[in-house]
Amino acid sequence: MTLKRALAALALLGGLGAPAEAQMTLRIAMTASDIPTATGMPNNGFEGMRFLGYPVFESLVLWDLDRTDRPAGLRPGLATRWEQAADDPKTWIFHLREGVAFHDGAPFDADAVIWNLDRYFRNDSPHFEAPAAGITRARVPLLATYRKIDDRTVAITTTQAASYFPYMAVYILFTSPRSFAAAGGDWSKVAALPAAGTGPFRITRVAPREAVDLARNDAYWDADRRARVERVRLMPIPEANARLAALRAGQVDWIEVPASDGIPSLKAAGFAVATGSYPHVWPWMYNIGAKDSPLKDVRVRQALNYCIDRDGIVALLNGTAEPALGWLKAGDPNFGAPQNRYGFDPAKGRALLAQAGFDAAKPLRFGVMVSTSGSGQMLPMPMNEYLQENLKQACGVEVSFTVVEWQVLLNSGRAGPDSPSLQGAMALNISSPSSDAGVMARYFASDRFPPNGFNFPNWRDGAFDAAMTQLAGSTDPQAVAAATRAAHERLVDDPPWLYVVHDLNARAMSPRVTGFVSPQSWFLDLTRVGMK
Structure with missing residues (x-):
């Protein structure tokens, strides 16, 4: 426009x-x-959730946004409380709030919960909504089964024990079943009604x-x-x-x-x-899984992290970002003590590239898919053009861009590594929250390759997976923190992403x-x- x-x-x-x-x-x-999209599960990434998600359509669990002195936690939403079942840590019991109605007057109850879960997770449901299901399944990849216990109680069972599941449940939004009925059973017409939330x-x-x-x-x-x-x-x-x-x-x-x-x-x-500082990172997500990807070599992935001038990007943005040395911020207590401490070190970057077989006679060349704008992208074209010139001058790396709209880029993040839709891209520039272990799991666990999560790189690291398994099975805060640190150290030392900046919102x-x-x-x- x-x-x-x-x-x-x-x-x-x-x-x-x-x-x-x-x-x-x-x-x-x-x-x-x-x-x-206005049917109750908005697209356009988390900007869609920010403005046309939670203000209109809510979840059983909501973000606690009252505090400014620490990262946001969770608070009761359409459920007043939840707990793991005493006899099965994979099953979560949600106790629904009394007296809630959708905007169209329909009651919010267990039947409405099951109806919406069928909409997202049951392909043969008469009200299955494929676009909304794709978004929700990628954000809540652990959901296995669900059932109504009574009018005010539902049970959701996950594929594995996961202490962080409530941080995934926060992304399941609820729309009135009457919205679908009023539109004649056609999701493409629901938005024009308009759709009703709570x-x-x-x-x-x-x-x-x-x-x-x-x-x-x-x-x-x-x-x-x-x-x-x-x-x-x-x-x-x-x-x-x-x-x-x-x-x-x-x-x-x-x-x-x-x-x-x-x-x-x-x-x-x-x-x-x-x-304001908040848990969010602006990276390039490496395409490690592509057949001929030069990024299969960890030395190349590390080299790129040494070759970029993060302070220059911060200056370009007039101080509205801070350098990213990993998925978490360097001052986060869960950052850990990785062996690599990334900074602008072209000599080290060139040395690692040379070890991997790339030099002036054979420069590293690859393409990146980027967007013109979008949720959390800040100023993507000037930023990417800066990185393009930065990598060329500092380390002789030649980068080309495929420029698409934000939603197209998001869809590409759920594609296979050699999918034609990627147009040969060896990295995607998609910004990401870094708010909790649930997000970490769906972006990096080896069982979360698309479409079962957001591990676009198809990255595998045994030590990371072991730490996440320990984290998922524990409710002890000290054990969870130790496992999170161990997991994050692997994200730095065996980087699946090029970490550029954390934006300041x-x-x-x-x-x-x-x-x-x-x-x-x-x-x-x-x-x-x-x-x-």
Whole structure:
């Protein structure tokens, strides 16, 4: 979308000269190139979950976003409590909240839970939704079976004992069964109804490529968390400069990822620019499994991690990121003590490449699939172009790019290593949360190759798998921490990714926006936000 086209669309969607009602709407510019799907399991990665997931469609377990002094944990959601069954650590019992209704008045109960689980996990279900199932299964790869115990209780059994399963359950969202029935049993028509969830906001209008409008749910089950703002408008504006121009023109109130070179002028003009450290990493995911991948050699993977100038990327982003030396941040107590401490060391990088057979006469060459924008991608084209030149100058590595839309890139992350859809790419630039052991398991465990997880590299490391097995089977905090450290040390020393930066979750807002708090989480609590 060009800047001119983006601003023209904004003028029609609540910009300058809009009616007073639209002016009182909190208007948010997302990085996505289209609105997330609106049937109850949004696409567009975690940006879709951030804005059209949890605010509208909730899960049994929710993120606790009240604290800012530590990474977000979990809190009760549509379930008031949960526990592992006394006779089977693979089975989790969820006790459902009383008195909850979907936005369309349908009751939330065990039947609704089973109906939604069938939607995601039962291919022969009459209401199976393939796109939503693909997203959910990749995020919750351990789910095996489930059953209703009574109207307020359900049991979910996993394929293996996993102490971190609640951190996976947080990604199962619930839609009213009446939404599907009202659309004549056609998921492609559900969004236009619109679809009903249980969250603090309800959808009122869906306009593909333009906007989704939300309204406060005044009957929300948690009276203490009813939203302050009456309406929210979500708009996809993938170009950073277009988002910046829209904010300056008063056509939106909030933008995700402001263009880094515009941050000083925004602050000077009185706009608020929020940043905060949180568990998230911007990497290249190596394609180790491809037949002729040069990245099968661990020395090549380590070399690339020594060849990049992370401080230069941070400077490019005007300080809105910090160097990534592993999947976790270097100051995280679970980072461990790996043998490798990555930094900008071209000599060491070139030496490792030479050991692997690559030098000036035979340079390392490979392609990377990247996106123009998207969830957590910050400014992907300038960043990737910087890395391209950096690798060429520092270590003689020649990188080419295949540029696609964000959702196409996400879909590629669930492809096989030699899939034609990858167009020969030996790495994917997909940002990732690093919030918990459940995420670690589905990105790196050797039994989580796509489509059963997000281990796109097809990476195998026996010591990592052993540590994750120990972690999954233990509930002792000290044992869990020790296993997490051991696992992370392997992620550094036998790297499946090129670790570039941890972003600082930058967003800019009009002075009219009040009450925003930046938790240490990819997600946020829109109910605390107001307008003046």
